[in-house]
Amino acid sequence: xxxxxxxxxxxxxxxxxxxxxxxxxxxxxxxxxxxxxxxxxxxxxxxxxxxxxxxxxxxxxxxxxxxxxxxxxxxxxxxxxxxxxxxxxxxxxxxxxxxxxxxxxxxxxxxxxxxxxxxxxxxxxxxxxxxxxxxxxxxxxxxxxxxxxxxxxxxxxxxxxxxxxxxxxxxxxxxxxxxxxxxxxxxxxxxxxxxxxxxxxxxxxxxxxxxxxxxxxxxxxxxxxxxxxxxxxxxxxxxxxxxxxxxxxxxxxxxxxxxxxxxxxxxxxxxxxxxxxxxxxxxxxxxxxxxxxxxxxxxxxxxxxxxxxxxxxxxxxxxxxxxxxxxxxxxxxxxxxxxxxxxxxxxxxxxxxxxxxxxxxxxxxxxxxxxxxxxxxxxxxxxxxxxxxxxxxxxxxxxxxxxxxxxxxxxxxxxxxxxxxxxxxxxxxxxxxxxxxxxxxxxxxxxxxx
Amino acid sequence: xxxxxxxxxxxxxxxxxxxxxxxxxxxxxxxxxxxxxxxxxxxxxxxxxxxxxxxxxxxxxxxxxxxxxxxxxxxxxxxxxxxxxxxxxxxxxxxxxxxxxxxxxxxxxxxxxxxxxxxxxxxxxxxxxxxxxxxxxxxxxxxxxxxxxxxxxxxxxxxxxxxxxxxxxxxxxxxxxxxxxxxxxxxxxxxxxxxxxxxxxxxxxxxxxxxxxxxxxxxxxxxxxxxxxxxxxxxxxxxxxxxxxxxxxxxxxxxxxxxxxxxxxxxxxxxxxxxxxxxxxxxxxxxxxxxxxxxxxxxxxxxxxxxxxxxxxxxxxxxxxxxxxxxxxxxxxxxxxxxxxxxxxxxxxxxxxxxxxxxxxxxxxxxxxxxxxxxxxxxxxxxxxxxxxxxxxxxxxxxxxxxxxxxxxxxxxxxxxxxxxxxxxxxxxxxxxxxxxxxxxxxxxxxxxxxxxxxxxxxxxx
Numbered sequence: 036x037x038x039x040x041x042x043x044x045x046x047x048x049x050x051x052x053x054x055x056x057x058x059x060x061x062x063x064x065x066x067x068x069x070x071x072x073x074x075x076x077x078x079x080x081x082x083x084x085x086x087x088x089x090x091x092x093x094x095x096x097x098x099x100x101x102x103x104x105x106x107x108x109x110x111x112x113x114x115x116x117x118x119x120x121x122x123x124x125x126x127x128x129x130x131x132x133x134x135x136x137x138x139x140x141x142x143x144x145x146x147x148x149x150x151x152x153x154x155x156x157x158x159x160x161x162x163x164x165x166x167x168x169x170x171x172x173x174x175x176x177x178x179x180x181x182x183x184x185x186x187x188x189x190x191x192x193x194x195x196x197x198x199x200x201x202x203x204x205x206x207x208x209x210x211x212x213x214x215x216x217x218x219x220x221x222x223x224x225x226x227x228x229x230x231x232x233x234x235x236x237x238x239x240x241x242x243x244x245x246x247x248x249x250x251x252x253x254x255x256x257x258x259x260x261x262x263x264x265x266x267x268x269x270x271x272x273x274x275x276x277x278x279x280x281x282x283x284x285x286x287x288x289x290x291x292x293x294x295x296x297x298x299x300x301x302x303x304x305x306x307x308x309x310x311x312x313x314x315x316x317x318x319x320x321x322x323x324x325x326x327x328x329x330x331x332x333x334x335x336x337x338x339x340x341x342x343x344x345x346x347x348x349x350x351x352x353x354x355x356x357x358x359x360x361x362x363x364x365x366x367x368x369x370x371x372x373x374x375x376x377x378x379x380x381x382x383x384x385x386x387x388x389x390x391x392x393x394x395x396x397x398x399x400x401x402x403x404x405x406x407x408x409x410x411x412x413x414x415x416x417x418x419x420x421x422x423x424x425x426x427x428x429x430x431x432x433x434x435x436x437x438x439x440x441x442x443x444x445x446x447x448x449x450x451x452x453x454x455x456x457x458x459x460x461x462x463x464x465x466x467x468x469x470x471x472x473x474x475x476x477x478x479x480x481x482x483x484x485x
Numbered sequence: 486x487x488x489x490x491x492x493x494x495x496x497x498x499x500x501x502x503x504x505x506x507x508x509x510x511x512x513x514x515x516x517x518x519x520x521x522x523x524x525x526x527x528x529x530x531x532x533x534x535x536x537x538x539x540x541x542x543x544x545x546x547x548x549x550x551x552x553x554x555x556x557x558x559x560x561x562x563x564x565x566x567x568x569x570x571x572x573x574x575x576x577x578x579x580x581x582x583x584x585x586x587x588x589x590x591x592x593x594x595x596x597x598x599x600x601x602x603x604x605x606x607x608x609x610x611x612x613x614x615x616x617x618x619x620x621x622x623x624x625x626x627x628x629x630x631x632x633x634x635x636x637x638x639x640x641x642x643x644x645x646x647x648x649x650x651x652x653x654x655x656x657x658x659x660x661x662x663x664x665x666x667x668x669x670x671x672x673x674x675x676x677x678x679x680x681x682x683x684x685x686x687x688x689x690x691x692x693x694x695x696x697x698x699x700x701x702x703x704x705x706x707x708x709x710x711x712x713x714x715x716x717x718x719x720x721x722x723x724x725x726x727x728x729x730x731x732x733x734x735x736x737x738x739x740x741x742x743x744x745x746x747x748x749x750x751x752x753x754x755x756x757x758x759x760x761x762x763x764x765x766x767x768x769x770x771x772x773x774x775x776x777x778x779x780x781x782x783x784x785x786x787x788x789x790x791x792x793x794x795x796x797x798x799x800x801x802x803x804x805x806x807x808x809x810x811x812x813x814x815x816x817x818x819x820x821x822x823x824x825x826x827x828x829x830x831x832x833x834x835x836x837x838x839x840x841x842x843x844x845x846x847x848x849x850x851x852x853x854x855x856x857x858x859x860x861x862x863x864x865x866x867x868x869x870x871x872x873x874x875x876x877x878x879x880x881x882x883x884x885x886x887x888x889x890x891x892x893x894x895x896x897x898x899x900x901x902x903x904x905x906x907x908x909x910x911x912x913x914x915x916x917x918x919x920x921x922x923x924x925x926x927x928x929x930x931x932x933x934x935x936x937x938x939x940x941x942x943x944x945x946x947x
Contacts, residue, residue, distance in 0.1 A: 036799065036800070036801075036802060037799075038798065038799070073581060073582065073583055073584045073585075073586065074531055074535070074581070074582045074583075074584055075584070076584060078529070078531045078534055078584075079529055079531070214543055215543060215544075216543040216544060216546075218546065219539075219543035220530075220533045220534065220536070220539045220540065220543075220547055221533075221534065222533070222534050222536070222539060222540040223539060223540055223541075223542075223543045225540070226540040226541055230872070230875060270876065294529045294530060294531070295529065295530040295531055295533060295534040297534075300534060307851075311848065316832055316836050317831070317832045318829050318831075318832055318833075319581070319826070319829060319831060319832070320581035320826055320827050320828065320829040320831070321828070321829030357829070359771075359795070359828055359829050359830075360771035360772050360787065360788075360828060361771065361775075361784070361787050361788030361789075362771075362788060362789070362790075362791060362795075364795075364799055365799075379584075380584065381584070381585075
């Protein structure tokens with residue numbers, strides 16, 4: 036027999052987690068399951084929660100993303116769900132994130148320094164980055180590590196100055212006590228600090244936190260804040276920062292890095308802990324490979340009611356099939372949410388002749404000629420960046436004729452098309468807003484059908 | 486289809502598609518072809534962030550190197566496999582981490598086998614120690630014949646001292662106790678299956694540990710399945726191969742796998758599905774066999790092998806049956822073994838047990854226990870193993886429970902070793918709930934929970 040749930044979310048990134056959490060929150064006792072294949076692209080993510088940094092026309096950085104939402108073009112995911120839903124979704128995220136994130140006190144974007152020394156407009160930011168905001172006029176010492184070439188502190192400091200940051204930044208590069216290998220993993224730095232492992236220094240064996248603070252302290256020239264690449268602990272990151280800050284007598288902040296990214300890993304951990312608390316059942320490591328549509332002719336009255344509501348006679352998904360190393364496990368739910376990501380997350384895939392969505396084969400609008408999928412200017416307006424599903428205002432993916440593909444399928448996050456999250460800086464915000472809306476609506480509809 | 490087989494550019498003026506002749510760029514793959522997998526790697530390093538060894542040992546270059554990067558280096562003839570491959574514990578977490586479907590553990594298994602074959606001296610202590618650990622199955626019958634003597638001897642400090650000095654097996658751990666009656670002896674004495682059925686039939690792959698060390702787990706499986714009306718078959722079987730893969734003993738693993746595939750394929754013929762109670766055994770049959778071997782029926786056997794609880798969940802109304810059962814005041818600190826996680830089973834135990842009244846099961850998080858089969862038994866890995874386990878120990882101690890729960894024999898040893906808790910197996914809990922028997926804790930391997938060993942172990946780890 037199939038494994039039964041009320042709402043089944045496919046995809047375990049930010050959109051999928053938010054959808055599952057919103058569904059579990061919407062209806063008491065809703066049985067919600069999240070199925071995720073490989074690990075999500077959250078581990079590539081900076082951990083910043085942006086809503087909109089630039090308009091689709093490239094204007095920005097925007098001071099207030101909410102001012103710009105009303106002017107977004109038809110079909111943009113924010114236009115589909117409406118700006119009130121964006122606010123609600125963000126408030127829901129704030130509740131889940133608690134102290135781990137900052138920025139909820141204002142609608143305005145914060146400017147967070149990146150590892151390249153640029154500044155990124157973002158609506159929410161991890162607490163670990165809070166002391167580093169570029170709008171803060173206190174001087175900063177940036178510390179890089181010889182064995183971590185992804186962050187070149189002196190260069191980043193110069194870039195910040197060139198970007199017109201209202202403070203003076205100085206960069207130094209040191210050897211990280213306890214790390215010998217040139218390509219030690221970011222998790223190795225984090226683990227050393229998390230466990231405060233004992234390391235050998237010229238002054239004898241000390242804890243890793245003390246050893247690091249001592250090395251950095253020698254370079255400090257009275258700066259009231261010190262920035263490090265984002266490797267300051269994983270499980271006990273707040274404790275590590277507090278210890279370094281106390282030892283240095285200065286505020287300590289992290290600078291978000293490229294993949295693999297610890298702030299992304301921590302966000303993932305935070306979401307999965309919330310899923311567990313909310314009673315969401317998580318099945319991970321296995322793919323959904325196909326689905327079985329319900330027999331609409333023999334549909335029960337509840338099904339027909341839904342079809343009537345939807346204004347079409349769209350099929351219903353009866354169950355999906357999860358492949359566990361060759362064993363096919365059916366999963367049945369009232370409502371399904373597709374949150375499998377975009378081209379990088381492989382929720383949208385491409386071959387030479389077509390761009391497609393691999394599980395339900397939902398319609399992905401794209402030019403017939405693949406030479407029209409891209410433009411020659413690498414940083415130009417790339418059509419492929421907007422590839423994805425086209426949803427109605429209920430977030431149900433539409434077929435080529437503009438009718439819902441299925442009566443009980445919604446989509447959220449990067450699997451949706453019509454926006455370029457990398458250019459707009461809207462990836463996290465769209466995932467949160469659409470995940471929230473898809474999760475709530477799915478749970479309400481499943482609840483009504485019970 | 487690769488571009489080599491297609492026109493590279495059908496927009497080039499003058500080029501006609503029908504004139505295109507495919508070029509063979511790479512030689513035809515004769516054996517296992519790892520190229521497509523290596524080419525899938527876009528170097529995001531997600532695997533590296535999941536590697537429990539790389540997080541505690543910066544000498545270990547991580548799965549991205551061990552897999553696709555080393556594979557590429559090996560295209561040049563003058564490169565040996567790097568000896569760091571022996572530091573990989575074969576937890577296989579990188580497999581389910583990879584967002585781009587690179588078959589990392591398959592690459593590690595083949596690289597490790599090549600290293601052992603080409604670069605490890607067959608006269609070295611390391612080789613013979615690894616061979617012995619990998620072939621625990623061969624030693625166990627002897628110990629099982631004289632279990633009390635064996636338990637007495639392995640418990641002696643002189644034995645442990647010799648083990649460390651002579652063989653490089655850590656003296657920090659207590660050897661698992663051998664049962665005075667193996668599962669198969671019990672099965673024979675009992676007269677085999679007590680339920681007969683043409684429709685509902687399973688072949689039980691008990692593996693080595695449930696047979697020689699924790700027959701209570703195997704008995705629980707039989708009783709639970711008979712409760713649901715299944716005829717249980719217990720076919721002849723060898724080791725699943727897990728410890729052999731992890732030690733690069735691929736020839737030993739091949740021999741064991743061949744026996745298993747033959748016996749299990751015969752059981753499939755008889756209308757049975759294959760059920761395992763150990764998460765590494767099921768992992769091995771389901772994933773490693775088809776990745777590494779091509780005996781007849783390998784795919785069939787893999788596709789019809791199930792985890793014991795998973796099977797009941799899909800084929801029976803397990804949760805419905807558990808509604809109304811109760812085990813009052815039982816709290817468990819549950820650890821999902823990495824090899825369960827890789828089969829998509831990490832949430833299953835907590836899910837299923839939530840149907841039983843009075844049970845409070847806490848997931849202790851997604852960290853690795855650190856022992857990874859034979860890995861943590863090696864003297865040179867003991868410290869790494871305990872460092873990896875630290876997070877799980879912390880979470881177990883934070884959880885409001887005094888009993889551990891897991892489905893992997895060696896995770897269970899590590900849990901007992903690090904916390905001093907008794908550890909039980911999910912099947913034993915199901916047996917207690919469904920059949921009203923007293924809850925056992927056979928999974929702990931027993932005798933490994935004395936406070937001195939625990940403290941000693943933890944101090945070492947820090």
